[in-house]
Amino acid sequence: MRRVAITGAGTINALGHDVATTLTAMREGRCGIGPLEFRDVDRLQIRIGGQVRGWEAEAHFNRQDLALFDRFTQFTMIAARQAVAQSGLDFSGRLGLECGVVLGTAGGGVNTWDENYRTVYEDGKNRVHPFVVPKLMNNAAASHVSMEWNLRGPSFTVATACASSNHAMGLAFQMVRSGAARAMITGGSEAMLCFGGIKAWEGLRVMSKDACRPFSANRNGMVQGEGAGVFVFEDWDHAAARGADILAEVAGFAMSSDAADIVMPSQAGAERAISGALRDAGLNPADVGYVNAHGTGTAANDKTECAAVAHAFGADADRLMISSTKAMHGHLIGGTGAVELLACIMALRNGVIAPTIGYEEPDPECALDVVPNVAREAKVGAALSNAFAFGGLNAVIALKRA
Template identity: 80%
Template structure:
């Protein structure tokens, strides 16, 4: 089967509006979580988030486009521009008929939904804009990326809650590896930081009011974020033939279902996904040096994930570095795995491990090396990216340094 590499990356998130800025924030352990700025914030119990600030759609899109683009689509297109520019690919010719786009999102155009529910129920309007449906649909971002860059191959959207991006990137990986296509644009995006989106999450009672502290004994919940992470996945020989810069190689992927509880995670399900990614990549567990954890900052997730890592890696678990960058940019739900993949690439290319910031107290049930508070220099050859979602949806990617 074909080898698959990453030749382009783009992002916008609470830490920065591009990849260099995001990596700099990872290296310095900077926190992008802060007070929310949105309508009716005083009616919310949760008033913090990893919000994208200084965002001006008119600086990037014309008025006709803004009418069509929900905030999650805007983020996606900006990140896609950065990723495709870095890749150096041109899709105007034959490649455009083969290349496609597969993205992950959980809520899709939730901001558009929220605004139009307000218009109808709060303001009493009897009609909404005729383009509301194509603006809020989950596949809107994927469709607009395909149109913006002439991607006429396999294109669709994956929605598996917090595992959406990893599932999407896994699909892109498998399509290239099988020979279906040579290039895929992939990743994910989310923008749930609107009144209705936050109010819905409040109901779950898993949200922190002050900070995201994954693996720390005094953690008190997750913090939402927003943004996008987009990548160009490419067949290795195709990339090498054109002299492309290779950021990392994708070598393995696995997905499992807990088939248990709709919200409570399963150690067995997570462990099967991790071990499956190792098998798929023909990897020995001792080759893995770093894991970008799902690491939400909830007791249920953190303890389950650490138990799964310990179960899969045995004695080697004590030598692994495992960190959660959600402590810096928040939980991007359907877009989270995509932004977190940047930390995996940074570990492989730069030998810098992003930290778990906000770590204050040791938890014996999370007794792993969680890279607390400060980034660390370490040479690693193989890394994993974990994503474990509500509904028992698990997806793990394995990457290797090139």
């Protein structure tokens, strides 16, 4: 089995349009959640979100691209360009035949769905653009990434709700580790912040109208975000041979299914994924210093996740640092695990633990060290990133310091 290195990272989200800006915001505990700005927002009950500000697609893509790129694909391409540039890989020639792309998204082209439903039902038109299907399909971003960089190996999209990115990255890791691919572009994206996207989530009654406060006793729901996180996972020996700057090592991955309820999380299912990731990485609980929590700010998720972490880590849970960055950038649904992996890389590479901002009142059911409100400097040798999705689908990734 091969070791797997992360040699490139890129992102665009509510905290910034690149990795450096995002990590600075995380260190400073900055909040990117604010009033939503799009058509008919006044008809919504939920009017806040982690929206990408200052985004001008025309500055990055030509007219032909924009006819094919939904907002989630646009975000993916920007993040992928950053990641590939940092990696220094040239996929032309034989390397492109040995590499691929696996990306996660829950909804795909939600903005395209929303716009074209309006065209038909509100505007009364009987025709839509001929590229609507290739623009909105969930695999659009993965396909465009493969075409941009000549990636002719395994390429596909994973859609497992809020665990989509972690599942995608876990599968990419397994492909590189097994030798099925030399390198993989992986991560995920989401762009559901439009009228229809928010209206659908309103129906679940899990959304906050004012703020995301993970683990705080007065939390009242999640806040949606948008954006993308993309990484280059590469065979360690291949990366080392070419002198690549290795950001972190992907050491383990595990997934589980609750097989219990379509929306309510299960402590047992989450715990099995956490423990499985530790085993796969060859880590003991004492080896892990930081866990980036799923931490949505809902009553059900936060207490269930804390119980799962506490049980999986046992006596070592008392010295573990666990935080949720969703209070800063919002819940990116299928793209959330990808952006959150950046917090794990920051902990390992820079010794900075991103805080859980918005924390106001201790909750006895969330009695772990949640790094409240202020980032912390700490030397960390290994970290986990949790993702637990509707449908009871759990995916946990383990990283080690390079």
